[in-house]
Structure formats: structure tokens, C-alpha cells
Amino acid sequence: MSEIKRFTRVEIQNRNSKQDAVFIINNEVYNVTSFLDDHPGGHEVLLNVAGKDASEDFDDVGHSTDAKEMMKKYIIGELVDEDKVELKKRTFNWEEHSKENANTSFVSSWKFPVLLGLLMTMLYTYLFG
């Protein structure tokens, strides 16, 4: 197996033309020069991010699993360790989620009856006080 080629962000910076379009997605380096005309989203969007880190833009579009499969063809290497960023965890965090839920249900479970009780008291005093 051949060694994975390592790039620095600076090396990629100027590779932003139609003749040489390279970008970074999730610390991996993609050469999409041959894909420019075939990209269903058009070549402009790819050229806009060429030379840069396109991770966020790629994610924002919500590309299909087909697209993610397709992109493997264009990998030419990855970033050197010093230039890598920590990738956001995509795994679902149950603990955090249940904590969030516990908070919201706590708020809605005590605020509403208390407020209702207060209103009833005020109404009672107003009518019969």
C-alpha cells in the first residue's frame, strides 16, 4: 500500500483554479479538478472553496450518502497532523440529550402549575375578597 500524502494548509491555499482545484474536507485533501463540470451543485461552488477548508460548506448542503461515497474518488491525501482540526463528534450523545430534556421538562412541569395557582388566587381574591 502506498503512503498517504500529507499536505499543509499553506500548500493547498493557491490551488484554487479550474486547472487545479483542491480543497480540504474533514482533514482530508480532495482534488476535484476533473469533477468540476460533473458536480450536481455546479462548478462555481467548488471553485469558491478551492484552496480552503470546505468542511462546513460541504456539511451545510447536507450531501447524500451517495455524494459521500463519490467523494472518496477524489482524495489525494490528508493534512499534516499540525494542521488538522479536531472533528466534531457526530455520534448522538444520550447523556447530554437526556440532561437537556430533563431541564426543559422540569421547567415546564413546575412553572405552569405555579403560574396557574397564582392566577387562581388572584382571581379568587378579586371576586370574593
Ligand code: HEM
Ligand atoms: C468531493 C466533494 C463533493 C462531492 C463528491 C459532491 C457531490 C455532490 C452530489 C452528488 C450532489 C447532488 C446531491 C446529493 O447527492 O447530495 C451535490 C450537490 C451539491 N453540492 Fe456537492 N459535492 C462535493 C463538494 C461540495 C462542496 C465543497 C460544496 C460547497 C462549497 C458543495 C455544494 C453543493 C451544492 C450547493 C449542491 C446542490 C444541492 C441542491 O441542489 O440541493 N459540494 N454535490
